[in-house]
Amino acid sequence: MANPSIEKAVAHAHAQRDEYMTHYHELLRIPSISTDPAHKEDINRCAAWLVDELKRIGFNNCQAIPSDGHPVVYGEWLEAGDDKPTVLVYAHYDVQPVDPIDLWDSPPFEPTVRDGKLYARGSIDDKAGVWVNLKAFESMFAVDGKLPVNIKILFEGEEETGSPNMLPFVQQHKDLLKADLLQISDGGSLPDQPLIIYGARGIVDAEVTVTGPVRDLHSGVYGGIVQNPVHVAGDIIASFHDASGRIQIDGFYDRVKPPSAAELKALEESLKIFLPDWEAESGVKTWWGEAMGTLGERATMLPTLDVNGIWGGYQGPGVKTIIPGQVKFKVTMRLVADQDPNEIKALFTAHVMRFASDTAQVEVHASPGSWPVTMLFDSPEVEAIHRAFEATWGKRALMVRTGGSIPIMGMFQRELNMPITSLGFGVGENLHSPNEFLWIEHFYRNIDTAIHFYYNLGEITK
Amino acid sequence: MANPSIEKAVAHAHAQRDEYMTHYHELLRIPSISTDPAHKEDINRCAAWLVDELKRIGFNNCQAIPSDGHPVVYGEWLEAGDDKPTVLVYAHYDVQPVDPIDLWDSPPFEPTVRDGKLYARGSIDDKAGVWVNLKAFESMFAVDGKLPVNIKILFEGEEETGSPNMLPFVQQHKDLLKADLLQISDGGSLPDQPLIIYGARGIVDAEVTVTGPVRDLHSGVYGGIVQNPVHVAGDIIASFHDASGRIQIDGFYDRVKPPSAAELKALEESLKIFLPDWEAESGVKTWWGEAMGTLGERATMLPTLDVNGIWGGYQGPGVKTIIPGQVKFKVTMRLVADQDPNEIKALFTAHVMRFASDTAQVEVHASPGSWPVTMLFDSPEVEAIHRAFEATWGKRALMVRTGGSIPIMGMFQRELNMPITSLGFGVGENLHSPNEFLWIEHFYRNIDTAIHFYYNLGEITK
Numbered sequence: 061m062a063n064p065s066i067e068k069a070v071a072h073a074h075a076q077r078d079e080y081m082t083h084y085h086e087l088l089r090i091p092s093i094s095t096d097p098a099h100k101e102d103i104n105r106c107a108a109w110l111v112d113e114l115k116r117i118g119f120n121n122c123q124a125i126p127s128d129g130h131p132v133v134y135g136e137w138l139e140a141g142d143d144k145p146t147v148l149v150y151a152h153y154d155v156q157p158v159d160p161i162d163l164w165d166s167p168p169f170e171p172t173v174r175d176g177k178l179y180a181r182g183s184i185d186d187k188a189g190v191w192v193n194l195k196a197f198e199s200m201f202a203v204d205g206k207l208p209v210n211i212k213i214l215f216e217g218e219e220e221t222g223s224p225n226m227l228p229f230v231q232q233h234k235d236l237l238k239a240d241l242l243q244i245s246d247g248g249s250l251p252d253q254p255l256i257i258y259g260a261r262g263i264v265d266a267e268v269t270v271t272g273p274v275r276d277l278h279s280g281v282y283g284g285i286v287q288n289p290v291h292v293a294g295d296i297i298a299s300f301h302d303a304s305g306r307i308q309i310d311g312f313y314d315r316v317k318p319p320s321a322a323e324l325k326a327l328e329e330s331l332k333i334f335l336p337d338w339e340a341e342s343g344v345k346t347w348w349g350e351a352m353g354t355l356g357e358r359a360t361m362l363p364t365l366d367v368n369g370i371w372g373g374y375q376g377p378g379v380k381t382i383i384p385g386q387v388k389f390k391v392t393m394r395l396v397a398d399q400d401p402n403e404i405k406a407l408f409t410a411h412v413m414r415f416a417s418d419t420a421q422v423e424v425h426a427s428p429g430s431w432p433v434t435m436l437f438d439s440p441e442v443e444a445i446h447r448a449f450e451a452t453w454g455k456r457a458l459m460v461r462t463g464g465s466i467p468i469m470g471m472f473q474r475e476l477n478m479p480i481t482s483l484g485f486g487v488g489e490n491l492h493s494p495n496e497f498l499w500i501e502h503f504y505r506n507i508d509t510a511i512h513f514y515y516n517l518g519e520i521t522k
Numbered sequence: 523m524a525n526p527s528i529e530k531a532v533a534h535a536h537a538q539r540d541e542y543m544t545h546y547h548e549l550l551r552i553p554s555i556s557t558d559p560a561h562k563e564d565i566n567r568c569a570a571w572l573v574d575e576l577k578r579i580g581f582n583n584c585q586a587i588p589s590d591g592h593p594v595v596y597g598e599w600l601e602a603g604d605d606k607p608t609v610l611v612y613a614h615y616d617v618q619p620v621d622p623i624d625l626w627d628s629p630p631f632e633p634t635v636r637d638g639k640l641y642a643r644g645s646i647d648d649k650a651g652v653w654v655n656l657k658a659f660e661s662m663f664a665v666d667g668k669l670p671v672n673i674k675i676l677f678e679g680e681e682e683t684g685s686p687n688m689l690p691f692v693q694q695h696k697d698l699l700k701a702d703l704l705q706i707s708d709g710g711s712l713p714d715q716p717l718i719i720y721g722a723r724g725i726v727d728a729e730v731t732v733t734g735p736v737r738d739l740h741s742g743v744y745g746g747i748v749q750n751p752v753h754v755a756g757d758i759i760a761s762f763h764d765a766s767g768r769i770q771i772d773g774f775y776d777r778v779k780p781p782s783a784a785e786l787k788a789l790e791e792s793l794k795i796f797l798p799d800w801e802a803e804s805g806v807k808t809w810w811g812e813a814m815g816t817l818g819e820r821a822t823m824l825p826t827l828d829v830n831g832i833w834g835g836y837q838g839p840g841v842k843t844i845i846p847g848q849v850k851f852k853v854t855m856r857l858v859a860d861q862d863p864n865e866i867k868a869l870f871t872a873h874v875m876r877f878a879s880d881t882a883q884v885e886v887h888a889s890p891g892s893w894p895v896t897m898l899f900d901s902p903e904v905e906a907i908h909r910a911f912e913a914t915w916g917k918r919a920l921m922v923r924t925g926g927s928i929p930i931m932g933m934f935q936r937e938l939n940m941p942i943t944s945l946g947f948g949v950g951e952n953l954h955s956p957n958e959f960l961w962i963e964h965f966y967r968n969i970d971t972a973i974h975f976y977y978n979l980g981e982i983t984k
Binding site for chain 1: 736737740742752761803804810835852924926927
C-alpha cells in the first residue's frame with residue numbers, strides 16, 4: 061500500500077462500523093419517494109439532512125439547490141490543490157415507490173437486518189451510492205483533515221422519475237459543476253465480481269401510422285382495387301433489416317464506432333456471467349443475428365431497431381373479411397457511439413416516408429430520443445478503480461456495457477463535456493421491487509474500496 | 523310474342539295484382555328469423571304455410587323436409603315431358619333479425635306501403651324470390667293448366683345463418699334435387715337496370731401466429747440477440763405480393779381461368795354503375811393494382827390475399843421498449859375459378875411455414891374455405907333471361923360478377939354438378955338493415971319477367 065493514509069482511513073472506517081451503519085439507518089428511514097407528490101416534504105427533509113451531513117463531514121458551500129422539481133444536494137471541497145483532479149460525484153437520494161407493500165417481509169422504511177442483508181427501500185438504489193461516498197470522505201477527513209482530490213458532490217432527487225429537470229439544471233449550473241471527471245455512483249456489482257458499466261445505448265422511439273381507405277372496407281368488394289395498409293406496413297417492417305439482421309436505413313451505421321479488441325474481449329467475458337439468466341428469462345435456446353457480430357457486440361455495441369407493437373384491423377375471434385383502414389406500429393432504436401438521436405430520427409423518417417403513396421398515407425411521430433454514452437474504458441481513472449477493487453475484493457472489475465439506455469449519462473456527457481466513469485457501490489437485489497436489500501459485508505468493503513479509489517485518483521498527475 | 527300463353531299468363535297476373543299483393547303480406551307477416559331460436563315455431567309455420575301454398579298452386583310431392591336445422595320446403599311438377607328441361611328453383615324463406623328496431627319507421631312484420639315502396643323485413647331478401655316465382659307459376663297454371671318446363675322447388679330456411687345444414691341436406695337428397703339447371707332466385711336488380719350475377723369468388727381464411735421468446739423481453743438487454751417475431755411477420759406479409767400486387771405464393775394462379783373478351787367487356791360496363799358508390803364509401807380517389815389487370819378483373823375475376831387484422835406487443839400510449847413475444851395476423855384470400863380452397867390452403871400454409879426457424883415459431887390455422895362459383899355467362903338459358911327482361915324492362919341484363927363470396931352457390935355447383943344461373947327478382951334497398959323495402963312496380967313487373975323466362979326456357983330443346 062503505497063499511501064499510508066489509505067491504511068489509516070480504512071482502519072478508521074473499520075473502527076466506525078457500527079456508527080456508520082446506525083447512521084445509515086437514519087437516511088434509509090426517510091421515505092424520499094420522488095414520484096409521489098405526497099412525499100414532497102420527505103424529499104425536502106432528506107435533502108436538508110444531507111446538506112447538514114455534508115457540512116458536518118467537512119464540505120463547503122453546501123446547499124439544497126431548488127430545481128423545477130426536487131432539490132439538488134450540492135457540496136464541494138476544492139482545497140486539494142490545482143494540480144489535483146476535481147471529481148464531480150453523482151448519486152441520487154430519491155427512491156422508488158414501495159408497492160406492492162404486502163410483499164415486503166419488513167416495513168420498507170424500517171431498516172431490518174436478516175442473514176447478513178439489510179432490507180430497506182433504497183438500501184442499494186441509490187442511498188448506498190450516497191452513503192458509501194460520504195463515509196469514505198468522512199474517514200479521509202478524519203485521518204488526514206483533507207481529501208486527496210477536489211470533490212464536488214451532486215446528489216439528485218428525481219432520478220426515479222426520469223430526471224425531468226436535470227438537463228435545465230445542468231445547463232444553468234455549468235460553472236458550478238465544472239470538473240475533470242464525472243463519477244456516477246449508481247448501479248452496482250455482483251456479490252462475487254465487481255463491475256464497471258462503461259457504456260449504454262441511446263434510444264430513439266417512433267410511432268408509424270399507415271392509412272389507406274377512410275374506413276375498413278369489405279374485402280369482397282374492394283379486394284384487388286384498394287391497397288391494404290397492413291401490406292404497406294409489412295413492406296416497411298420487412299425493409300428495416302436484411303436477412304442477416306443488418307439495418308437497411310441509409311446512413312444508419314455511418315457514425316457507429318467499432319469496438320477495440322480489448323473491449324470485445326471484456327464484453328464476451330462479462331456475458332458469460334449474464335447469459336444463464338438471459339436464457340432462463342427469455343426461454344430462447346438459440347440466439348439470433350450471429351452474422352452481425354459476436355454476441356457481446358450485438359447485445360451492447362451495435363445499434364438495433366425493434367418493432368415493439370403493432371395493431372390494426374380486426375383482432376377478435378373468427379373471420380372478418382375487411383381491408384383495414386389503418387394500421388399502427390411502434391419502433392424503438394438503440395443507438396451506440398457516436399450515433400446522434402436527431403440524425404437517426406431524420407434517417408428513419410426519410411426511410412419510412414418512401415413508402416407513402418397516393419393509395420397509402422404514411423405518418424411518423426417520434427419523440428426526443430436520448431444519446432448513447434461511452435465512458436472511460438482504459439485510462440488512469442479506470443485503473444484507479446481496478447486497483448481499488450484488487451485491494452479490497454482481490455480482483456479487478458469486469459468492464460460491462462449495458463444494451464439498455466441511461467439517458468442521464470448521455471445528457472451529462474453532452475452537456476458537461478468531461479470524461480465519465482461509473483462506480484456503483486451497491487451490491488444486493490430487488491431494486492425497484494419489494495424486499496430490496498444490501499449485502500452488509502459488501503457495504504463495509506465498498507467504503508474501503510472508495511477510500512482506495514479516491515487516494516489512487518489523487519496520485520494521477522493532472 | 524311467339525308463345526300466346528305468355529300473353530295470357532301475364533294478363534292473368536295483372537288481373538290478380540291486388541290479390542297477389544294482399545297474399546304476399548301474409549307471407550311477410552310471419553317473422554321467420556332463422557338466427558333467433560325464439561322464432562323456431564315461426565320458421566316452422568312459414569314452411570308449413572309455403573307447403574300449403576305449393577299444393578294449392580298445383581305442385582306435387584309438397585313437403586317441409588326436416589334438416590338438422592330448419593326445414594327445407596320442397597315441391598315438384600314434372601309433367602312437362604321428358605324433352606323439356608327440369609329446373610331446380612332455389613330461394614330462401616328465412617329473414618334477418620330486425621335490430622335495431624328503433625330505426626324502423628313502421629313495424630318490420632307489418633307490411634306498409636309508402637311512396638310506391640313496400641316496407642317489411644324480407645320484402646326483398648328473399649321472400650320476393652319465393653313469391654315472384656310462386657305467382658308466376660300460379661299464373662301459368664291458371665291459364666294453361668300446366669307449366670312449360672319441369673320444376674323442382676327448393677326453398678331454404680337457414681340462408682341467413684350461413685346455410686349450416688345445406689351441404690348434408692344436398693348430399694342426402696341428390697336424386698330428389700337432380701335437374702338440368704339450377705336457378706338461384708336470390709339477389710336482385712337495380713331500379714333502372716336488370717342484373718345477372720354469374721360469378722362469385724371463393725374464400726379461404728387463416729390465422730398466422732409467430733412466436734419468439736416465451737414472453738415480452740426488454741429491448742435493451744435482448745435487442746440484437748433475440749429475433750423479433752413482429753419482424754418475421756413483416757417479412758411474411760411483405761412476401762405475399764410483389765410490387766404490382768401479384769401474389770407470390772407458388773402455384774397460386776395455376777388454376778385461375780382467364781376471362782373471355784365478352785366477360786371483360788360486360789364487367790367494365792357493370793362497374794360504371796358501381797364505381798361512384800364505391801368511391802364514396804371508400805374515400806379512395808385512386809384505385810390500386812392496375813398492373814394486375816383491368817379494374818373489373820381485379821375486383822371480381824382475379825384472386826386476392828388480404829391481411830384483415832394484425833396485433834402483437836405493446837399497443838398503448840407512449841413507449842414500451844420490448845421485443846414482443848408473439849404477433850398474430852388474420853388473412854383472407856378470395857378465390858376464382860377454378861381455384862380449389864383446399865389446395866390454396868395447402869399452398870398458403872407451405873409458403874408461410876418457410877419462415878419458421880429455430881428462433882421464430884410459425885403456426886397457421888385455417889378453417890374450411892368455400893369454393894368460387896362461375897355460373898352460365900352465355901347460353902340458351904341466359905339468353906332466355908335476357909329476352910324476358912327485354913320484353914318486360916325493355917333492356918337486356920348486365921352480366922355481373924361479385925368479388926364477394928356466396929359459399930352456398932359454390933357448394934351447389936360442386937355437389938349437384940349442374941349448370942347454374944342466377945335470377946334475382948328483388949328490387950329495393952336496406953337488405954339486412956332497418957326499413958328494408960321492395961319497389962312495388964318492380965315486383966309486379968318481375969312476375970311478368972318470370973312468366974316470360976319460364977316460357978322461354980320451355981322453348982329450349984333439351
